[in-house]
Amino acid sequence: MKWDEFFVTGDPLIYGADVSIVLTMVGILFYLTKFKKWKWLWDEWLTTVDHKKLGIMYIVSAVLMMFRGGVDALLMRAQLAVPEANFLDSQHYNEIFTTHGTIMIIFMAMPFLIGLINVVVPLQIGARDVAYPYLNAVSFWTFFIGAMLFNISFVIGGSPSAGWTSYMPLASNELSPGPGQNYYLLGLQIAGIGTLLTGINFLVTILKMRAPGMTLFRMPMFTWSSLVTMVIIIFAFPILTVALVLMTFDRLFGSHFFTLQGEGMDMLWANLFWLWGHPEVYIVILPAFGMFSEIISTFSKKTLFGYKAMIWSMLLIAGYSFLVWVHHFFTMGSGAVVNSVFSITTMAIGIPTGVKIFNWLFTMYRGRIEFTTPMLWSLGFIVNFVVGGVTGVMLAMAAADYQYHNTYFLVSHFHYVLIAGTVFACFAGLIFWYPKMFGYKLNERIGKWVFWIFTIGFNVCFMPQYFLGLDGMPRRVYTYSEESGWGPLNMVSTIGGFMMGIAFVILVYNIYYSFRFAKRETTGDAWNGRTLEWSTPSPMPPFYNFAKIPEVTGLDHFWKQKQAGKVEKLKAEDIKKIHMPSNSGVPFIMASFFFVAGFGMVFDWMWMGIAGMIGVFGTLIYRSFEYDDGYYVSVEEVIETEKISK
Amino acid sequence: MANKTAVNEHHGFPWKHLIGFVLSIVLTLFALWVALGTDLSLTWILIIIFGFAFLQAALQLLMFMHVTENSTKSNLTSRVQIGNILFAAFVAIVIVIGSVWVMTAGHAKHDKHDEPKTENQENHGEHESH
Numbered sequence: 001m002k003w004d005e006f007f008v009t010g011d012p013l014i015y016g017a018d019v020s021i022v023l024t025m026v027g028i029l030f031y032l033t034k035f036k037k038w039k040w041l042w043d044e045w046l047t048t049v050d051h052k053k054l055g056i057m058y059i060v061s062a063v064l065m066m067f068r069g070g071v072d073a074l075l076m077r078a079q080l081a082v083p084e085a086n087f088l089d090s091q092h093y094n095e096i097f098t099t100h101g102t103i104m105i106i107f108m109a110m111p112f113l114i115g116l117i118n119v120v121v122p123l124q125i126g127a128r129d130v131a132y133p134y135l136n137a138v139s140f141w142t143f144f145i146g147a148m149l150f151n152i153s154f155v156i157g158g159s160p161s162a163g164w165t166s167y168m169p170l171a172s173n174e175l176s177p178g179p180g181q182n183y184y185l186l187g188l189q190i191a192g193i194g195t196l197l198t199g200i201n202f203l204v205t206i207l208k209m210r211a212p213g214m215t216l217f218r219m220p221m222f223t224w225s226s227l228v229t230m231v232i233i234i235f236a237f238p239i240l241t242v243a244l245v246l247m248t249f250d251r252l253f254g255s256h257f258f259t260l261q262g263e264g265m266d267m268l269w270a271n272l273f274w275l276w277g278h279p280e281v282y283i284v285i286l287p288a289f290g291m292f293s294e295i296i297s298t299f300s301k302k303t304l305f306g307y308k309a310m311i312w313s314m315l316l317i318a319g320y321s322f323l324v325w326v327h328h329f330f331t332m333g334s335g336a337v338v339n340s341v342f343s344i345t346t347m348a349i350g351i352p353t354g355v356k357i358f359n360w361l362f363t364m365y366r367g368r369i370e371f372t373t374p375m376l377w378s379l380g381f382i383v384n385f386v387v388g389g390v391t392g393v394m395l396a397m398a399a400a401d402y403q404y405h406n407t408y409f410l411v412s413h414f415h416y417v418l419i420a421g422t423v424f425a426c427f428a429g430l431i432f433w434y435p436k437m438f439g440y441k442l443n444e445r446i447g448k449w450v451f452w453i454f455t456i457g458f459n460v461c462f463m464p465q466y467f468l469g470l471d472g473m474p475r476r477v478y479t480y481s482e483e484s485g486w487g488p489l490n491m492v493s494t495i496g497g498f499m500m501g502i503a504f505v506i507l508v509y510n511i512y513y514s515f516r517f518a519k520r521e522t523t524g525d526a527w528n529g530r531t532l533e534w535s536t537p538s539p540m541p542p543f544y545n546f547a548k549i550p551e552v553t554g555l556d557h558f559w560k561q562k563q564a565g566k567v568e569k570l571k572a573e574d575i576k577k578i579h580m581p582s583n584s585g586v587p588f589i590m591a592s593f594f595f596v597a598g599f600g601m602v603f604d605w606m607w608m609g610i611a612g613m614i615g616v617f618g619t620l621i622y623r624s625f626e627y628d629d630g631y632y633v634s635v636e637e638v639i640e641t642e643k644i645s646k
Numbered sequence: 647m648a649n650k651t652a653v654n655e656h657h658g659f660p661w662k663h664l665i666g667f668v669l670s671i672v673l674t675l676f677a678l679w680v681a682l683g684t685d686l687s688l689t690w691i692l693i694i695i696f697g698f699a700f701l702q703a704a705l706q707l708l709m710f711m712h713v714t715e716n717s718t719k720s721n722l723t724s725r726v727q728i729g730n731i732l733f734a735a736f737v738a739i740v741i742v743i744g745s746v747w748v749m750t751a752g753h754a755k756h757d758k759h760d761e762p763k764t765e766n767q768e769n770h771g772e773h774e775s776h
């Protein structure tokens with residue numbers, strides 16, 4: 001392989017990216033060295049096992065990935081704005097929609113939600129850390145390395161171009177030669193390890209580490225939604241792992257699981273992909289539902305309406321989510337019986353979701369509603385998500401789906417549920433818990449501008465796509481003819497897309513603005529909250545979270561204490577020594593070896609792949625013989641810390 | 647984090663895990679050998695490796711997954727354990743039976759290139775363009 005095959009060459013956009021990557025790297029290295037931050041970086045971040053810091057790193061990575069995926073989206077919209085445009089060629093366009101989809105789902109939506117879960121859930125249940133803090137660090141670093149491996153594809157070796165679904169035989173060696181598709185397989189595989197470990201970690205944390213008195217039916221709704229999400233992760237992700245391994249074998253070792261030759265079954269990939277893919281949709285929407293529940297309840301000053309109905313509908317959704325996957329490929333033609341069954345299950349899954357919508361409405365009914373930014377995002381979610389839900393039920397009818405399939409109608413539908421659901425929740429949750437993480441609120445005035453520009457832009461962008469779809473415009477085309485008449489609506493859609501881009505830029509500016517000018521928050525309870533995380537000091541509770549573990553007496557415990565005027569003051573005699581986990585650099589090193597192994601396998605350099613895997617197993621063995629069960633924080637240190645931060 | 651006091655608890659050697667690990671590798675290698683290194687007919691190979699697969703699953707459950715752990719400490723743990731096992735069984739059945747059903751009904755049956763095309767009852771109403 002020559003160097004000009006190794007690096008992607010010939011496209012000015014890519015050269016621009018090369019230059020900006022090198023400049024950013026040099027800038028970071030210069031900053032770290034000049035201000036002697038290397039040790040700080042290693043001690044405070046790279047080796048940390050603190051769930052709050054890992055959560056913040058998840059969120060920072062997710063915002064970066066949102067930028068990358070968003071730029072991809074704008075490039076696509078720029079190409080499609082007018083008919084027969086020559087901004088991107090077809091290969092480049094295919095690469096961009098592939099990376100846009102993959103990054104937004106796997107490396108933006110999931111880490112954003114998992115990041116917020118990391119920061120909030122242990123605080124909500126009154127725990128000092130997660131059940132397996134070390135594993136939590138492994139989760140983060142494997143996710144991060146998987147994301148980086150996937151992202152370097154566009155400057156080294158070439159990006160995957162078979163769509164985020166990577167259907168066979170399109171993704172096979174014959175039709176997608178080169179390392180691009182391997183990046184998809186290995187990047188997702190490595191990041192998937194992290195997600196599966198997170199699933200196990202938080203399931204155990206929520207079941208085993210709740211504060212005394214917090215029974216399952218006293219848990220905050222966000223914790224409940226996280227618990228259900230973790231159950232889905234544990235059962236859905238192994239399917240993806242296996243499917244990815246099989247396709248990796250097809251591409252690297254010449255097996256015939258999904259190939260056209262040798263009795264392979266190409267559509268079995270689609271089947272396995274969506275067996276994971278549909279539960280995945282609920283993995284990214286249930287935590288969003290949980291956040292909206294917390295926010296709507298907080299700013300309506302009321303206990304959540306239909307708490308138990310919410311939980312049962314989530315459990316139903318968890319079960320149903322495994323029973324609807326065929327609706328992604330009705331047109332494969334499995335026959336009337338199969339399609340009818342999956343039509344019915346798909347429509348049925350709308351019922352528990354509808355129950356939740358009504359519960360949010362009834363929570364607001366006769367509440368004293370405060371229109372803060374997180375609340376605005378939640379209200380925007382209800383309206384826009386319902387549009388996505390209704391078109392979803394339209395798509396669920398198998399006979400009608402033959403018309404909608406592979407058109408912009410579908411594209412618009414899933415953006416209406418994923419953006420109005422997940423992305424709105426990410427913004428709402430970030431703004432809501434921002435004071436908990438950093439000790440000040442994001443500016444509300446700028447935040448409201450962001451909300452309105454983004455929401456209007458979102459509708460301007462995607463509403464026309466429903467009509468483009470009904471008019472027959474297929475998805476995944478890099479251009480279309482003048483005569484099709486799709487030009488004007490596409491132009492409108494592109495304008496909307498750029499409005500969303502502007503809103504994102506203002507959001508980032510708001511982070512900078514608020515960092516400089518926002519009033520610092522001293523109480524720890526910035527929004528007059530209801531759940532336990534607001535009883536801890538801000539910014540960022542001390543690393544052990546709770547000096548004294550609270551005793552929970554009911555739902556919305558902290559709120560009720562405040563209403564009764566008996567929020568407990570911490571007394572020195574209550575403090576006992578605290579057992580905490582030690583930091584470790586091993587997860588970071590292990591993930592780095594995963595990068596070496598993954599990179600080697602992407603280019604089919606087996607020596608490098610094997611060397612990397614030896615490194616991975618080396619770190620596993622090292623860990624097995626490491627007898628570090630953590631340390632105790634002394635009573636004196638706790639007292640000292642509490643005085644400073646209280 | 648100034649005053650660190652180390653905590654140390656040491657447990658016995660994990661024989662159970664070691665035996666389980668070795669056995670699961672042996673079973674995998676044996677299945678590989680049956681598939682690649684013997685002259686048995688396809689049917690027999692399938693029967694044998696399916697047998698190994700079930701053995702493997704049982705082994706994993708027994709040696710690593712605490713399936714026999716019956717918690718007398720709390721009612722919740724055992725309820726969670728039972729719910730977990732039931733849901734696992736549900737998902738496994740959906741994946742296996744669901745996939746076979748979806749991949750063999752209607753048009754999909756043509757993906758099996760080696761078998762003669764047989765009409766099955768449920769899809770005679772389908773259009774047959776391919």
